[in-house]
Amino acid sequence: MPTLVKTAPAPAPAAPKRGGADLPRLVGWQGFTVRVPNTWDLTGFSGANESGYLRVDDGNGEQGLEIKWATEPRKAKTPPDVTVRRDSYFSALRKTARKKRITLETKETDAPRAVLRPERGAAGFSWVGDRKAVGVVWHCTACRRTVIAQVLGDRSGKNGLSAVAAGVLGTLRCHPEDPEWRVWALYDLQTEVPSDYKLVGQQLMNVYLRLQFARGTSRLSVEQWALANIARHGDYLDEWLRGNTKGLMREARYVVDEGEAHGHAALLLSGGPALGVPMLHAAREALHLRRPATRFGAVAWHCEETNKIFSIQGFRTRRQEDPVEAMVGRTRCHEDRG
Numbered sequence: 367m368p369t370l371v372k373t374a375p376a377p378a379p380a381a382p383k384r385g386g387a388d389l390p391r392l393v394g395w396q397g398f399t400v401r402v403p404n405t406w407d408l409t410g411f412s413g414a415n416e417s418g419y420l421r422v423d424d425g426n427g428e429q430g431l432e433i434k435w436a437t438e439p440r441k442a443k444t445p446p447d448v449t450v451r452r453d454s455y456f457s458a459l460r461k462t463a464r465k466k467r468i469t470l471e472t473k474e475t476d477a478p479r480a481v482l483r484p485e486r487g488a489a490g491f492s493w494v495g496d497r498k499a500v501g502v503v504w505h506c507t508a509c510r511r512t513v514i515a516q517v518l519g520d521r522s523g524k525n526g527l528s529a530v531a532a533g534v535l536g537t538l539r540c541h542p543e544d545p546e547w548r549v550w551a552l553y554d555l556q557t558e559v560p561s562d563y564k565l566v567g568q569q570l571m572n573v574y575l576r577l578q579f580a581r582g583t584s585r586l587s588v589e590q591w592a593l594a595n596i597a598r599h600g601d602y603l604d605e606w607l608r609g610n611t612k613g614l615m616r617e618a619r620y621v622v623d624e625g626e627a628h629g630h631a632a633l634l635l636s637g638g639p640a641l642g643v644p645m646l647h648a649a650r651e652a653l654h655l656r657r658p659a660t661r662f663g664a665v666a667w668h669c670e671e672t673n674k675i676f677s678i679q680g681f682r683t684r685r686q687e688d689p690v691e692a693m694v695g696r697t698r699c700h701e702d703r704g
């Protein structure tokens with residue numbers, strides 16, 4: 367599983383209190399959203415929409431959250447017994463502990479009150495080995511995900527581990543409130559992408575973040591550069607973007623218009639696939655009787671307040687509505703930060 371470079375967390379003025387812990391930071395990944403302390407961020411992930419793993423922690427190995435999930439098949443008649451899943455999790459833990467010669471104590475508990483929802487069957491647990499964990503196993507009948515989530519900390523339970531665990535687990539959602547849109551939030555990027563697009567690639571660095579998505583032949587890319595005006599050296603945004611983007615516009619020919627995004631001057635790009643390779647790609651799609659994504663649209667802007675450049679780019683089919691503009695509105699710029 368890739369380990370990521372961590373961004374220095376931005377100070378957040380308004381910190382909502384949940385379960386006694388400060389949880390100002392929103393992380394969104396593969397349909398999950400969770401609020402965590404300001405010093406935590408995404409540090410590891412694997413898998414995809416159907417099943418996967420996610421780690422969000424403080425980068426020092428002191429406290430953090432781990433989530434593992436799997437999606438139950440649609441044809442499954444009865445929801446899985448979460449206490450059975452907890453048992454098998456415990457036996458997996460014991461096996462690892464034996465190998466590492468660590469004494470492990472596991473405890474079955476009621477699920478924390480904060481995680482109870484009508485659509486969830488839930489069972490709680492805690493364990494103490496080389497670290498201490500407070501967690502929960504649940505199955506959600508709305509998204510069919512079975513989730514094991516645990517907050518880890520020092521084995522003494524210091525730094526308010528149980529309060530942090532209750533707070534963080536209480537904010538964890540396994541499916542979005544609006545089924546049409548998924549929040550993707552990490553490293554101070556917060557955007558939303560139509561739920562039927564799947565993540566197909568990412569580049570996650572301190573100063574540059576890129577997420578790529580696909581749905582059939584349609585594709586989307588979201589990019590965010592931090593410290594933008596230093597990097598721009600006075601270049602016009604369109605020149606700068608052409609030189610720096612790794613998004614879809616490299617495969618497009620387009621015209622540039624001027625527009626607005628979050629009150630900033632924005633570039634509006636529209637067109638189609640560039641001649642040559644992308645054109646061939648579209649022709650191949652057409653031969654396979656898949657409707658080719660022949661429409662290109664993009665919006666890019668520089669946010670002076672946060673010193674960032676954003677670019678959202680998409681290829682879509684002729685019949686499909688362009689999601690880019692709605693995504694621009696749902697991408698957090700300088701307003702309501704924190």
Ligand SMILES: [Zn+2]
Binds near residue numbers: 506507509510
């Ligand atoms: Zn769910």
Ligand SMILES: [Zn+2]
Binds near residue numbers: 628670
């Ligand atoms: Zn802005």
